[in-house]
Amino acid sequence: MQGRAIAERSDAEIAKLGIGTEAQRARWRQAMIALFPDVQAGQRLAGVHVPGQATEFYFDGRPIGRIDDPAFGAAFFGHLAGRAHDRPNLRASLLKQAP
Secondary structure, three states, rough: OOOOHHHHHHHHHHHHHOOOOHHHHEEEEEEEEOOOOOOOOOOOOOEEEOOOOOOOEOOOOOOEEEOOOOHHHHHHHHHHHHHHHOOOOHHHOOOOOOO
């Protein structure tokens, strides 16, 4: 999946939940677009949210960057948790430990 598509889908889901202001979501969207690589089968994009701090992202276990807005992590993982209740494989994947 293309990194840009992951970022845009995440942005759309966060907006559907009404999380953040339009300006915040625009900053988050641009940060995700800049950060997220294209992901092929067998590769892993992972994020670690430290509440009140940043969200760090890893690609195949290597750090690729972070988004420093403390509100971003709650929004990003909140939208994933919202989708996870009806997708057991997604939920299981989200519960794995990050590198």
